[in-house]
Amino acid sequence: MVKKSFSDMACSLAQAMDVIGEWWSMLIVRDFFVGGGRRRFEQLRDSLGISRNILTERLRTLTDAGVIEKVPLQEGGRRYAYQLTEKGRDLLPVMISIMQWWERWEQEPGEGYMNVRDRKRGEEIGQVAVPNSQGEPMQYGDLFMTLRTPRGEMKIREWPLDFRSLSDDDLLDLPTDSLNAEAS
Amino acid sequence: MVKKSFSDMACSLAQAMDVIGEWWSMLIVRDFFVGGGRRRFEQLRDSLGISRNILTERLRTLTDAGVIEKVPLQEGGRRYAYQLTEKGRDLLPVMISIMQWWERWEQEPGEGYMNVRDRKRGEEIGQVAVPNSQGEPMQYGDLFMTLRTPRGEMKIREWPLDFRSLSDDDLLDLPTDSLNAEAS
DNA sequence: ACAAATTAGTTGCATTATAGAACTTTGATG
DNA sequence: CATCAAAGTTCTATAATGCAACTAATTTGT
Numbered sequence: 001m002v003k004k005s006f007s008d009m010a011c012s013l014a015q016a017m018d019v020i021g022e023w024w025s026m027l028i029v030r031d032f033f034v035g036g037g038r039r040r041f042e043q044l045r046d047s048l049g050i051s052r053n054i055l056t057e058r059l060r061t062l063t064d065a066g067v068i069e070k071v072p073l074q075e076g077g078r079r080y081a082y083q084l085t086e087k088g089r090d091l092l093p094v095m096i097s098i099m100q101w102w103e104r105w106e107q108e109p110g111e112g113y114m115n116v117r118d119r120k121r122g123e124e125i126g127q128v129a130v131p132n133s134q135g136e137p138m139q140y141g142d143l144f145m146t147l148r149t150p151r152g153e154m155k156i157r158e159w160p161l162d163f164r165s166l167s168d169d170d171l172l173d174l175p176t177d178s179l180n181a182e183a184s
Numbered sequence: 185m186v187k188k189s190f191s192d193m194a195c196s197l198a199q200a201m202d203v204i205g206e207w208w209s210m211l212i213v214r215d216f217f218v219g220g221g222r223r224r225f226e227q228l229r230d231s232l233g234i235s236r237n238i239l240t241e242r243l244r245t246l247t248d249a250g251v252i253e254k255v256p257l258q259e260g261g262r263r264y265a266y267q268l269t270e271k272g273r274d275l276l277p278v279m280i281s282i283m284q285w286w287e288r289w290e291q292e293p294g295e296g297y298m299n300v301r302d303r304k305r306g307e308e309i310g311q312v313a314v315p316n317s318q319g320e321p322m323q324y325g326d327l328f329m330t331l332r333t334p335r336g337e338m339k340i341r342e343w344p345l346d347f348r349s350l351s352d353d354d355l356l357d358l359p360t361d362s363l364n365a366e367a368s
Numbered sequence: 369a370c371a372a373a374t375t376a377g378t379t380g381c382a383t384t385a386t387a388g389a390a391c392t393t394t395g396a397t398g
Numbered sequence: 399c400a401t402c403a404a405a406g407t408t409c410t411a412t413a414a415t416g417c418a419a420c421t422a423a424t425t426t427g428t
Contacts, residue, residue, distance in 0.1 A: 003386065003413055004233075006211070010297055013214050013279060016286035023205060023415085027190070027345070030197050034329050034343040041376050047344040049188075051416050056377065066289070078423060079375065087289050089324040093281040095197060096314050101278055102200035105250070105271050113194055113347055115330045115337060116314075123317040125327065130280050130300075133307040135319070140273040143309065145218050146299045153299060159218040160231040161211065163297055187384060187415065207386085225405050235387050240406060263395070263404065 009161040019065040020091070024050055024058050026098070029084075029091055032068065034114070038083040040073075067091065097128040147171075193345040203249040204275070208234055208242050210282070213268075213275055216252065218298070222267040224257075251275065281312040331355075 006014035006021070020026055031047055032039055045055055059082060062068045067088040073079045096116065103112050104127075116125045129137035147156045147163060155172040190198035190205070204210055215231055216223055229239055243266060246252045251272040257263045280300065287296050288311075300309045313321035331340045331347060339356040 004207075011211075011214070012283040012286040012291065012297060014211060015290065016282045017207075017210060020282070021205075021207060021210065023188075023201070026201060026205065027195075027198060030195070031343065033324065034340075037324070042374080043342075045376095047342060049345065051418095052377065053379085053417090054415065057414095079425085084324075090285060090288065092324045092327075093312050093314050094278070094285055097277040097281050097312065098200050098204070099196040101274060102196040104274065106199065107196065112332060113196060115332060116327050117330060118316040118322065119326050119328050121316060121318075125322060126315040126317060126319060128277050128281065128312060128314055130277050130312055131310040132302040132305060133310055134305075135310060138302065138309060140217065140221070140268075140276045142303050143276075143300050144303050146301060148296060148299060156218075158227075158231060159215065161233065226403085229405095235389095236406065237388090237408085238386060241385095 006161075010163045011161050014161055019061065019067065020094070022058065022061065024048070024054060025062065026095065028055075028058055028062065029067065029088065030095055032082070032084045032088065033092065033095060037089065038081050040079075040081050044082075062088075093128055096125070100127055190345075194347045195345050198345055203245065203251065204278070206242065206245065208232070208238060209246065210279065212239075212242055212246065213251065213272065214279055216266070216268045216272065217276065217279060221273065222265050224263075224265050228266075246272075277312055280309070284311055 006018045009015065020029070027048060028044060028050075031044055035043070041055065041059075044050070044059075045052060048055075050058075059068065059070075063070060063082070065087075066085055068082045069085050070080050070082055073081055099114065117123060118125060127137075130143070132138050132142075144155075146153050147159075148154075149163070149171060151171065157169075157172060190202045193199065204213070211232060212228060212234075215228055219227070225239065225243075228234070228243075229236060232239075234242075243252065243254075247254060247266070249271075250269055252266045253269050254264050254266055257265055283298065301307060302309060311321075314327070316322050316326075328339075330337050331343075332338075333347070333355060335355065341353070341356060
């Protein structure tokens with residue numbers, strides 16, 4: 001009956017969701033991005049319309065995770081701002097990829113609310129994509145997924161979230177010619 | 185007291201979070217990706233460890249949103265599979281960017297659970313990044329954000345989630361030389 | 369200096385979501 | 399034809415959320 005935590009699952013996505021997967025987290029991060037990386041408590045509350053106690057809790061989660069940090073606005077004062085850390089600013093591809101995905105499928109062309117532009121050139125950014133080693137954009141069908149195990153890198157029949165529970169039967173050896181030298 | 189819906193907020197991120205922002209949604213999508221795009225109910229339940237009723241509900245949300253679809257396994261049978269739609273497969277950059285973000289900050293080098301490789305070359309994929317119009321990777325500091333309004337494209341002082349509530353005072357004209365011809 | 373307002377929360381209560389287990393229904397299997 | 403499995407539904411307890419009211423410290427206004 002306890003709310004399930006993803007943090008003990010052996011999966012990067014599951015662990016990340018424990019930090020940014022809560023209802024408001026990415027919207028709070030969005031507000032930091034459009035606000036130049038720094039926001040105050042009431043500012044967040046006003047622009048998001050979030051309850052104070054929920055905001056308090058989310059800010060704590062994000063602070064504990066190192067996504068934002070709390071800084072006093074003046075020496076000795078008890079008035080604070082929160083600001084994105086380097087780790088928080090590094091969430092930009094996540095935020096942009098979500099917005100672009102939505103706009104690719106749900107939005108009338110040219111209707112987008114928010115535009116992101118290159119500061120130097122003034123031009124709009126391009127689409128976020130998964131690149132191969134040459135930087136060429138890949139689709140899902142162009143890729144395959146493997147798992148690093150104590151036995152080396154493997155294909156896998158079933159993918160439970162906790163990979164430690166896998167039996168040998170679930171592991172399939174990779175055809176060696178599909179792996180380059182860099183990875184064993 | 186009703187759980188807030190993001191769908192009426194004038195923000196692509198907020199609207200997308202209504203579909204993929206729920207606790208289990210992206211983990212379910214992950215399971216489809218590693219499972220070749222197709223999964224069955226009990227398969228999802230076993231690998232995720234999710235309750236049946238929650239899974240039922242999430243599958244409905246994802247189906248309604250067009251991310252997955254339900255297909256009968258044989259003609260006339262009442263045994264189904266769920267599979268990613270094109271729109272669902274298009275979530276790949278979202279999933280990969282989240283996993284890569286987590287691994288950049290939280291994982292020992294070489295420890296990653298899951299590897300993604302180019303089917304043609306066999307090599308690991310590169311990092312998902314936000315590109316400028318030339319395809320060069322941008323950081324947060326290299327970018328600025330604008331809003332499309334009835335008055336044209338604008339910089340903005342405050343960014344509430346519902347942009348329709350903005351007053352003229354919140355809107356700042358863009359220096360025209362920072363915009364290229366393509367956008368007014 | 370003092371009163372009033374603002375900021376950044378905390379507390380309490382009602383509602384909703386989630387987890388887990390037991391139960392149901394239909395199609396598949398021996 | 400009996401049993402099993404697959405895909406849910408229903409039930410109950412606990413946790414999370416939303417809202418409003420309250421609080422304490424710090425600014426701000428006069």
